[in-house]
Amino acid sequence: MISWRKHYKKTLIAIGLLLSTSASFYGQDGDPKNGEKLFKANCSACHALDKQVIGPPLKGVVERVKTEGGVDRDWLHKWIKDNKALRASGDKYANEIFEKYNKTEMLQFPNLTEKDIDDILAFTTNPPAPEPEKTAETTPAEGTANAPADKTTTNIVIISLLxxxxxxxxxxxxxxxxxxxxxxxDLAGLNATRVRSFSEIYQKYHYIGKGLLGILAILAAYGVWNWIMWIGVYKGYKPEQPIYFSHKIHAGEQKIDCQLCHSSAKYGKVSEIPSMNVCMNCHRTISEYNGKYLEPGKDKAFYDGEIQKIYAATGWDADKQQYTGKTQPVEWTRIHNMPDFVYFNHSQHVVAGEQAIINSFNKKNPNNKIDVVCKACHGKIDTMNVVQMANDFTMGWCIECHRTTEVDMNNGYNKEYFKNLHDKLKKQYPQDGGKITVDAIGGLECGKCHY
Structure with a gap:
């Protein structure tokens, strides 16, 4: 009996050790919740749990590498920290993976600690279930409070009907x-005294009639003039585009810099529409929308469908992670379009006039300040789901800006280049305290904008 008990205790100890080793191997000794944060910060650009992105899906990766390559958790630690060194050492399984995924080299993560990697492996083995969204529930107190309001509404309806x-x-x-x-x-007598034709009315009240006709003529002339003056002005114009693009999500929620996509605005005359390859810089790895913001009337499926349009336009096969060569042109609808006889250079305003324009705009709009120069003309683009023309873009609008925007003379280039001109203008405009606006340095010359 004693011998049996000893063997029984040894068996339990052995089973316990086996289970703890197994749990350690499968990454369960880590913290899945912390692993989820680390995964999103370090791995989500190239990997997803349940599908291939640039790299393979990582759900159950611990068990998979054991089955495929016969390697353990220590091997995964080495691979994550420095897969290049592991391949250079001649590791067979490491080189097989490298070849299998088109020799796409994985980034090294020497900054991750052993515990960090254990947490990530725990997340890939047993990802925590998403927390259910809290829904607003009406409490008895709320229901009681609403009862008097409902009674009042009923009384109002009854009184209105009466x-x-x-x-x-x-x-x-x-x-x-x-x-x-x-x-x-009595009615027959009344009818006899009434005027029976328009001519009789006009003869009786012709002075009043002529006055009314004159007023109508003036109003008609003003209406025609106003209509002519607003030809070609499309403030508020916001056409639908073939692929839905929300600036609120990209520039607002994700804080993407305007010039990351519109790079030519800084160094060129025209701010070009970004090519689809610019979109693919990010959307090669972002195949679905997982953001918290949803525009009213649109759901996640809508945004996912628009991403698929990008893939169709560029010929990207998300499953094989490669281009097919079959592309589809995208016919964007242009929103801002200057007339052919107007010259406008984006770089001149974005680079040379950047700080001056921002300062002038914020001075005139203290309750609606901007942080980037683009917003001075295009409005607060980071709040727009659908881009619209935010200003008139008339000649008068441009002239007003040139008359009120001060040239930044603290800029090293301007300070040196306009040195003599600055002294001359101080004498010419003493009432302004030597302040130089754009119109003073040729900003109102016809040839600057018309050629």
């Missing part, structure tokens, strides 16, 4: 009186 009924009765009474009057001799 008032309408009373009005209808009054109208019926008046109609009856009119019918009675029409059948009397």
């Amino acid at each position: 008032a309408i009924a009373g009005l209808l009765v009054w109208i019926l009474v008046k109609l009856r009186q009119l019918v009675t009057l029409g059948q009397s001799e």
